[in-house]
Amino acid sequence: MSASVLLEAPQFKSTQSPLKSTRLSSQSYVLSMVSLAGHYAASASALANTIDIFDKTTLQGVETLSGHDVATTSLHAIDDIVGISGRSLMSSGRDGSVKIWDPRSNSHSIKMTNLGASRALLCCDASLDGLTIAAGTDMQGEDALIFYWDPRQPAAPLRMHGSTHSDDITTVSFAQADSGMPRNTLLSASSDGLVSTSNADEADEDEAVLHVGNWGCSVSQAGWNYTPSGPKVWAASDMETFSTWSHELDLCQSLDIRSPVLHGKRTWVTDYFVGCARNPNTPGTLGVFTASNEGDISLLSNANLSVPGAPWYLHNTWSTGHVGIVRSLLWDFDHNVLVTGGEDSKINVWPGLLSEQQSDDDAMEVDSNPRKRNIDREEEQVGIIQLMH
Secondary structure, eight states: OOOOOEEEEEEEEEEOSOSEEEEOTTOOOEEEEEEETTEEEEEEOTTTOOEEEEETTTOOEEEEEOOOSSOEEEEEEESOBTTBOSOEEEEEETTSOEEEEETTTTEEEEEEOBTTBOOOEEEEEEOTTSSOEEEEEOOBTTBEEEEEEOTTSTTSOSEEEEEEESSOEEEEEEOOTTSSSOTTEEEEEETTSEEEEEETTOSOHHHHEEEEEEOSSOEEEEEEEEETTEEEEEEEETTSEEEEEOTTOOEEEEEETTSOOEESSSEEOOOEEEEEEEOTTSTTOEEEEEEOTTSOEEEEEESOTTSTTOOEEEEEEEOSSOSSOEEEEEEETTTTEEEEEETTSEEEEEEOSOOTTSOHHHHTTSOOOOTTOOOOOOOOOOOSSOOOO
């Protein structure tokens, strides 16, 4: 494990109250969120398992979808799916189905299943052309499967791969079409400690796996990081460790995400990892979101994710909006806001990142001490570069 220093970015910004807030209709945990045309969708934990739709402008609830029996496990916004124009909502569930929801009604328009056999699905994703849907299952017996559907034939998968992973599959994610990866390359991660890439179009599962990386710990999240030098991969574990990988899944760096701490004019101490998001305005820069047990949120970035021990930078903190654990977040680039959801059932909309035109002086006018971070010490060195705006 590498250890890294955390430095304050020159245009650090702290926000101490959200722009607007709302709550799930069920008062459950907010598990995941996605951005649709004019709306946000948020999934609720058990026992509700519903999906609430909110107006982006007012955060007023518009409708509540039934979600999935047992549990709704993931949400995705997809721009291209057969027979549906515009951005659509897709979800997976422990009821063994992937649903594409009809925006005109409180029901699904496509429901993909395994011939009615109940096999809990923990994650899903759609290829860029909308012609392939992938979903990862939990472990049953000795098998954990990746199902592939053609949404035009939703009753049963076209094929399944059962040799990629040997435990719960926690992430599936298709590479972008222009990423430099082969067509329909699928990234998958699992509680078995493996991060893998596969050819989703390959019927022979023994030939499907392209690359495998063994992290040696249960992987809870993983995703693509598109950089000017080519696609990379990030992953996070159940033990609050964070890693980055080459496109061939050679390990670049691995660290406890709680180890980069800042004690100086401002203080930040991470308690857990929340998620990652790519800023399209700064190619090659991955936003790493962490949080505290009090519900404060931070945005970190790394100077060079390919080098162990490279310094980390603290860009933003958002505090006092949540009580307790923050479960999900959505970086809404189009509206320059951060949307967060927590175990307190709240959904908060926050000001996003600083614009390029805002000066350092403007940024420093904000009181920047989140809760529990009020430690008076001599000012330490701050970051010499700004990686995000």
